[in-house]
Amino acid sequence: MIRKKTIIFLVLISSFILISNVTFPMGEVINEKENCGGALPDLPVKNEKWEEMEKMPNYLDGTILDGSKVVIITEGDYLPEDLGKIEYEYLITWEEAQIIANEARQKYIEKYGIDPQIKDVEIPEGEMKRILNKMAEESTIINPCGDHNGEDKSRSGPHQINGDIDIFFTPAKDSRFKPNDLSQLWDDTTDGMNEFEPVFNVDMHILGLIGFWSAYDVSGDNIVNLLQDLEDDVSFFETDNRIFFGWVDDASGGSGYSWIPGHYCIARESATWPKNRVAQHELSHCFNAPDHGWSVFDVCVMSLFYLPFWWVGWCNSCRTTINNQIW
Numbered sequence: 001m002i003r004k005k006t007i008i009f010l011v012l013i014s015s016f017i018l019i020s021n022v023t024f025p026m027g028e029v030i031n032e033k034e035n036c037g038g039a040l041p042d043l044p045v046k047n048e049k050w051e052e053m054e055k056m057p058n059y060l061d062g063t064i065l066d067g068s069k070v071v072i073i074t075e076g077d078y079l080p081e082d083l084g085k086i087e088y089e090y091l092i093t094w095e096e097a098q099i100i101a102n103e104a105r106q107k108y109i110e111k112y113g114i115d116p117q118i119k120d121v122e123i124p125e126g127e128m129k130r131i132l133n134k135m136a137e138e139s140t141i142i143n144p145c146g147d148h149n150g151e152d153k154s155r156s157g158p159h160q161i162n163g164d165i166d167i168f169f170t171p172a173k174d175s176r177f178k179p180n181d182l183s184q185l186w187d188d189t190t191d192g193m194n195e196f197e198p199v200f201n202v203d204m205h206i207l208g209l210i211g212f213w214s215a216y217d218v219s220g221d222n223i224v225n226l227l228q229d230l231e232d233d234v235s236f237f238e239t240d241n242r243i244f245f246g247w248v249d250d251a252s253g254g255s256g257y258s259w260i261p262g263h264y265c266i267a268r269e270s271a272t273w274p275k276n277r278v279a280q281h282e283l284s285h286c287f288n289a290p291d292h293g294w295s296v297f298d299v300c301v302m303s304l305f306y307l308p309f310w311w312v313g314w315c316n317s318c319r320t321t322i323n324n325q326i327w
Helices: 008-015 048-054 081-085 094-112 125-138 182-194 196-200 223-237 275-286 316-326
Strands: 071-074 090-093 164-171 203-210 242-248 256-259 264-268
Touching: 071 094, 081 223, 090 094, 094 182, 094 203, 164 182, 164 223, 182 196, 182 203, 182 242, 182 275, 196 203, 196 316, 223 242, 223 256, 223 264, 242 275, 256 275, 264 275
Parallel strands: 071 090, 164 203, 164 242, 242 264
Antiparallel strands: 071 203, 256 264
């Protein structure tokens, strides 16, 4: 866990290098989604626990959460009416899913002597600052999405309906891309999602689509192609107040990506950014909040300088942009 910083951090951060409106080079264009998707760059640090567990059997194998069954996971008794479009085998609450995951985890520990839970990589603050400064120095690509003044509203971005916005947690089910720790990723997605509720006075609901999305037909492992495949599989299920958040174990081309027209996000489990902040960052993109590159003056979760630390808020501009999009 990254310990909470004090206000002194805001003073120390001023020593960082300022490079305004800069984002990670997105490389060769895969399709139109790369024009303005905002790839989150990879931190040059290995997730050793993820690498260890990638070589082991998945602890959820043999349960209804292993991707072999189509399972809808609800948040309490909240269930959108159109979920009837999906042919599913199980309908359970997250509390029930957590019991299944916890029991499977304990059996795994007893059998292999290894805790399969994959927590965030702990990077000392000083080392993290050094890494971020080096990444900022090497980044020279101007943000293709441009700046946002907080006044515009996307024609296709998600907005609340009756005060509700639904986040569909959609991990890949095939062995090539299936995440190792579904339970932790659910918690990370929930943590990132929950930051919106008190700030924007909106009810954010997370629902799971397990065993539904398979990326077996994706050539290579580029994160943009994986997002496109997710869209292809679930686009019939889009609504104005719905965002689909896909998770894969690993991918190339970035740690996270978002695509506004159909309201899609994707991220990879092997990333070394704090994944709850990745979830918040990518969801913010769906509401039209732009990347702030390496700016230390934009005290915001959309700035790469603040993303790995304790800060979970938005700057005034992004807050206005998101609020205008939601409402």
